[in-house]
Structure formats: C-alpha cells, structure tokens
Amino acid sequence: MIEHSPSVEARICIIGDSMIQCEGSWTISNLAALDHVLHTFHWPVVSELVWDTMKITAMDTGGAVLLHRTLTKLRNEGRRVSVQGLRPDFGELLQMVSSNWSRIDAVKASKSRALSQFEQWVSQKVRQTVTAMAFVGECTVEVFRAITNPSLIRWRAMFHSLELDGFLALPITGLLAFLMGVVIAYQGAEQLQRFGANIFVVDLVGISFLREIGPLIVAILVAGRSGSAYAAEFGTMKVTEEFDAIRTLGLSPIQLLVLPRVCGLVIAVPLLTVYADVLGVFGGALVAFNRLDLSLTEFLSRFEEWVALRHFLIGIGKAPFFAMIIAVVGCYQGFQIRGNVDDVGLRTTISVVQSIFLVIVFDAMCSIVFSWWNI
Numbered sequence: 558m559i560e561h562s563p564s565v566e567a568r569i570c571i572i573g574d575s576m577i578q579c580e581g582s583w584t585i586s587n588l589a590a591l592d593h594v595l596h597t598f599h600w601p602v603v604s605e606l607v608w609d610t611m612k613i614t615a616m617d618t619g620g621a622v623l624l625h626r627t628l629t630k631l632r633n634e635g636r637r638v639s640v641q642g643l644r645p646d647f648g649e650l651l652q653m654v655s656s657n658w659s660r661i662d663a664v665k666a667s668k669s670r671a672l673s674q675f676e677q678w679v680s681q682k683v684r685q686t687v688t689a690m691a692f693v694g695e696c697t698v699e700v701f702r703a704i705t706n707p708s709l710i711r712w713r714a715m716f717h718s719l720e721l722d723g724f725l726a727l728p729i730t731g732l733l734a735f736l737m738g739v740v741i742a743y744q745g746a747e748q749l750q751r752f753g754a755n756i757f758v759v760d761l762v763g764i765s766f767l768r769e770i771g772p773l774i775v776a777i778l779v780a781g782r783s784g785s786a787y788a789a790e791f792g793t794m795k796v797t798e799e800f801d802a803i804r805t806l807g808l809s810p811i812q813l814l815v816l817p818r819v820c821g822l823v824i825a826v827p828l829l830t831v832y833a834d835v836l837g838v839f840g841g842a843l844v845a846f847n848r849l850d851l852s853l854t855e856f857l858s859r860f861e862e863w864v865a866l867r868h869f870l871i872g873i874g875k876a877p878f879f880a881m882i883i884a885v886v887g888c889y890q891g892f893q894i895r896g897n898v899d900d901v902g903l904r905t906t907i908s909v910v911q912s913i914f915l916v917i918v919f920d921a922m923c924s925i926v927f928s929w930w931n932i
Contacts, residue, residue: 566581566582566584566586566587567579567580567581567582567583567584567587567590567591568580568581569591569594569595569598571601572609574601574603575601575603575605575606575607576606576607576608576609577606577607577608577609578609578612579608579609579610579612579613579624580612580613580614581612581613581614581615582613582614582615582616582620583613583615583616583617583619583620583621583623583624584615584616584617584619584620585617585619585620587620588619588620588623591620591623592623595623595627600631603636604635604636604637605636605637605638605639606631606636606637606638606639607638607639607641608628608638608639608640608641609641609642610624610640610641610642610643610644610647611641611642611643612642613643613644613647616647616650616651617650618650618654621647621650621651621653621654622654624651625651625654625655625658628640629658688893689889692885692888692889692892693885693889695811696811696815696816696819696885696888699809699811699812699815699816700816700819700820702812703812703816703820709812709816710816710817710820711813711816711817714817714818714821715817715818715820715821716821717817717821718817718818718820718821718822718825719821719824719825721783721786722779722782722783722818722821722822722825723821723824723825723826723828723829726778726779726782726783726825726829727829727832729778729782730774730775730778730829730832730833731832731833731836733774733778733833734766734771734774734775734832734833734834734836734837734840735836735837735839735840736840737766737770737774737837737840738762738766738836738837738838738839738840738841738844739840739841739843739844741761741762741765741766741770741837741841742758742761742762742840742841742842742843742844742845742848743844743848745757745758745761745762746758746844746845746848746849749761749849750848750849755845755849755850755851756851756855756859758841758844758845758849758851759841759845759851759856759859759860759863759864760859760863760864761841762837762838762841762842762845763838763841763860763863763864763868764864764868766834766837766838766841767834767838767864767868767869767871767872768868768869768871768872769872769920769924770837771830771833771834771837771872772830772872772873772875772876772879772920773916773917773920774833774837775826775829775830775833775876775879776826776876776879776880776883776912776913776916777913777916779822779825779826779829779879779880779883780883780887780908780909780912780913780916781909781913783822783883783884783887784883784884784886784887784908784909784912785887785905785906785908785909786887787818787884787887787888787891787908788887788888788890788891788901788904788905788907788908789891789901789905790891791814791887791888791890791891791892791894792890792891792894792900792901792904792905793901794814794891795891795892795894795895796894796898796901800892810892814888815884815885815888818884818888819880819881819884819885819888822880822881822883822884823877823880823881823884825880826876826877826879826880826883827873827876827877827880829876830872830873830876831873834869834872838860842856842857867932871923871927871932875919875920875923878919879916879919879920882912882915882916882919883912883916886908886911886912886915887908887912889908890904890905890907890908890911891904891908
C-alpha cells in the first residue's frame with residue numbers, strides 16, 4: 558500500500574493495483590495540501606480506477622470541486638473512473654459541482670484573463686518607463702554636450718522657440734496672473750476684514766504668489782500651450798517620416814529639434830514667472846486698495862518688509878525644472894507616435910496631462926523638502 562498524507566485530517570492512498578482510498582476531512586482547511594498531493598500523485602498505470610470514498614468524514618464545496626476536477630482529469634486521460642461508498646449528502650454536493658462545472662470554468666477563465674491583462678498592463682508600463690528614462694538620458698547627454706560645446710546649439714531655432722513660447726505667451730500669462738492675484742486678494746480680504754487684519758493681505762498675496770501660484774500658473778499655461786505644440790509638431794513629423802530623413806542624413810533629432818526647444822523653454826519660463834509675479838501682486842494691490850482701503854504705498858512698504866526674498870528665489874528656482882519637465886514630456890510624446898494620424902491627438906492630450914501632473918508632483922516634493930529644511 559502506497560500512502561500520501563498531507564495532514565492527519567485528510568489523506569489519499571493506493572490500495573492494490575487500481576483502488577484509490579480517500580480518508581478524512583476534505584474541507585477548505587486541508588484543500589491546499591490535498592491539491593499539492595493530487596498534482597504530484599503517481600497514479601497506477603491501469604485503465605480503470607475505483608475511488609473508495611467511504612472513509613471521507615467531511616466534505617465542503619472546496620473538497621467537492623477538488624474531487625470532481627481530479628476525476629475529470631483522469632477521465633480525460635482515457636481512464637474509466639468510478640466512485641463508491643460516498644455518503645448521499647456528499648454525493649449531492651459532488652453532483653451540484655458537476656452540474657455547475659462549466660460556470661466554474663468560466664469564472665476561472667475570467668480570473669485568468671484578468672490576471673493576464675494585469676500582467677500585460679504592468680509589462681507595458683515597465684517598457685514605457687524604460688523608454689522614457691532612455692529618452693531623458695539622451696536629452697541629458699545632449700544638454701551637457703551643448704554646455705561644453707555651445708556651437709552644437711542651433712541658436713536661431715532656440716531664439717525662435719523663445720519667441721513662440723515666451724514672448725507670444727505674455728498676453729495670456731499676464732491676464733491670468735493678474736486675475737489670479739485679484740481672486741486671491743479678494744477672497745483673503747473677505748476673511749481678514751472680520752478680524753481687522755487687513756494689512757495681512759499683503760503677506761497672503763506676496764508669499765503665495767511668489768512662492769507657489771506664479772510658477773504653477775506659468776507652468777500649466779506653458780504645458781497646455783507649448784508642450785502640446787511640441788507633441789503635435791513632432792508627431793506630425795513622425796507620421797510624415799521626417800525623422801527618418803534626419804537620421805538618414807546622419808543627424809540627431811534630439812540635438813536638432815529637442816535641444817533648442819528645451820533651452821528656449823528653460824529661458825522663457827523663469828522670465829514669464831517674473832512677469833506673472835509682478836502682475837499678480839499688482840492685481841492683489843488693486844483689490845487691497847479698493848476693498849481694504851490699503852494704499853499702494855502701504856502695500857509696497859509691507860511687501861518689502863515682510864515678504865522675504867527667499868520666497869521669490871524659491872519660485873524662480875523651480876521654474877527651470879518645470880520648463881525641462883514640460884519640454885521633455887512634450888517632445889517624448891511626439892517621438893512615441895507610430896505612423897497613425899489619430900495617435901497625434903491622443904499623444905498631444907497625454908503630453909499636457911503628464912506635464913501638469915509631473916510639475917505638480919515636483920512642486921509638492923519641493924514643498925516637503927523646503928519644509929524639512931525650514932525654508
């Protein structure tokens with residue numbers, strides 16, 4: 558007699574040449590051990606097997622599923638399998654599992670498909686991350702090469718990018734910054750008037766705008782205006798195979814197209830941030846004058862005394878990093894288009910969403926670090 562015993566509660570053994578004896582409790586608590594034993598069990602090399610289940614003392618749905626699956630597997634291998642000695646209530650449970658086996662298989666297949674889809678999604682995201690990091694690495698190499706050898710920079714293209722992304726963005730940036738300054742000052746005035754703390758509207762507008770709101774407004778505007786343009790422009794070039802022509806000529810598309818835009822945006826965004834800071838604070842000063850009877854002289858005096866220079870420097874310091882994120886993401890998404898015109902719109906949208914998301918994440922990380930450093 559060959560015996561396999563996963564636990565003292567349930568076991569399966571071979572008696573003679575063709576009889577399989579099942580004993581103990583075939584319940585969920587013993588299911589894992591039983592399943593392992595059945596997967597590694599050495600079945601007798603005979604065409605007919607008899608399962609003696611008389612000594613099974615307990616069985617639940619899990620045990621019935623395991624028993625039915627094993628019997629089905631043996632029958633599919635061409636063996637004749639019969640079951641004897643099974644208690645009537647256990648037999649009814651096994652019959653119920655057998656009649657619903659197709660539905661159980663469907664659920665298992667659905668779970669398998671869901672797992673496969675999840676694995677494919679993870680694999681896709683890993684590949685995209687590796688590709689993105691490789692693109693960032695190439696851009697970084699080109700930037701350092703340009704720093705050590707400025708002749709590699711296409712100055713005319715860079716100044717053209719500076720004009721499109723900086724100078725032409727002045728009207729919309731100034732208007733939005735001015736309105737945001739008005740809104741912040743107006744909402745702050747509503748609360749500060751209740752406590753007779755009108756003068757603190759200067760701190761509210763100055764610190765919040767110079768440190769956070771000004772750079773973020775500019776970054777979001779540039780992401781929607783310039784980052785999307787980069788993705789659409791490069792995507793169209795990819796569809797028309799202009800990148801292939803550039804590579805055929807022995808030129809680097811990153812050095813030729815990406816580098817001037819990155820450099821132009823790194824210069825433009827800090828300048829736009831200063832411009833937005835001035836107009837935003839000016840909008841706040843107008844509201845303070847109209848709502849709180851705070852003269853421009855008092856506003857500027859308080860601003861100079863209580864709004865530290867470090868707030869302005871922090872905001873300006875983040876602007877070049879915002880610019881690099883926007884430029885690299887926009888260019889990267891344009892490079893990812895694969896010859897499909899419909900993909901241009903999709904990648905353009907993705908470039909805007911990813912740019913804004915990464916800018917806000919970077920800004921949040923900076924806020925946490927500055928808080929640790931008490932800056």
